[in-house]
Amino acid sequence: MSSGSSSSSSSTGSENPPPRRIPYGPLIAFLAVSVGFAFVFGNLNKSRPAITPAHLQRVSEVPDFSFTTEQNEPLRRDDLKGRIWIANFIFTRCQGPCPLVTSRMTELNRKLGKAAGDVRLITFTVDPEHDSPAVLAEYASRVGAEPGRWTFLTGPKDQIDEFVVKGMLQPLAKDTDGLPAHSTRFVLVDRDGWLRGFQDGADPEVVQKLLMDIGDLLREKPSTPPADS
Numbered sequence: 001m002s003s004g005s006s007s008s009s010s011s012t013g014s015e016n017p018p019p020r021r022i023p024y025g026p027l028i029a030f031l032a033v034s035v036g037f038a039f040v041f042g043n044l045n046k047s048r049p050a051i052t053p054a055h056l057q058r059v060s061e062v063p064d065f066s067f068t069t070e071q072n073e074p075l076r077r078d079d080l081k082g083r084i085w086i087a088n089f090i091f092t093r094c095q096g097p098c099p100l101v102t103s104r105m106t107e108l109n110r111k112l113g114k115a116a117g118d119v120r121l122i123t124f125t126v127d128p129e130h131d132s133p134a135v136l137a138e139y140a141s142r143v144g145a146e147p148g149r150w151t152f153l154t155g156p157k158d159q160i161d162e163f164v165v166k167g168m169l170q171p172l173a174k175d176t177d178g179l180p181a182h183s184t185r186f187v188l189v190d191r192d193g194w195l196r197g198f199q200d201g202a203d204p205e206v207v208q209k210l211l212m213d214i215g216d217l218l219r220e221k222p223s224t225p226p227a228d229s
Helices: 002-015 024-047 098-111 113-118 133-142 157-167 206-218
Strands: 066-069 074-076 084-090 119-125 150-154 172-174 180-182 185-189 194-200
Touching (some): 066 133, 084 098, 119 157, 133 150, 185 206, 194 206
Antiparallel strands (some): 185 194
16 A cells, blocks of 8 residues: 555656746846837937928929019018918909908918917919009908018919919919909918918818918928028
């Protein structure tokens, strides 16, 4: 019986070996290295510049121009360097979409707040043969445009037409009454004079979208200071 008991004890010992000790040293070293990499990677992510949204990538450089303001003063492209500007296109005797587009610009002007000093609003007439500086000045006063922040431009018709179509990449034609048929889009231009994107003036959320776009462009570092600084 004692022999059987000894055999049973030996069999049990071989089936249940003592537990092996876990080597904690390498595990601790691995965790320390992992935490270190995570810390470094997190800092690199924080130091990366903001990524420009796809719809705000550079499209083309706005060509030089020289037009006349509602104050009967010249304004060139380089006068706007160093500031973001938002352009739209209207004509004062328009009975179609122009009042809506102008109301959107009025709202944008009101909501710019502290950013207003870094942003200019530019309205181009597409009916320059009718919209003289005096006509534009009366229109600007009627819609509450503040001189120096929101400017209205006119000029020779052939130059305006070419600039709108080739420079700002907007369609322009005539309707059956012979009046301009034009784009209702807002065009965004950055502080270096590059065309950066478009927003539909008929969109009920266009002002909020423009404010977000302006914020993205303001975070970019311009290569030139404001022209009058």
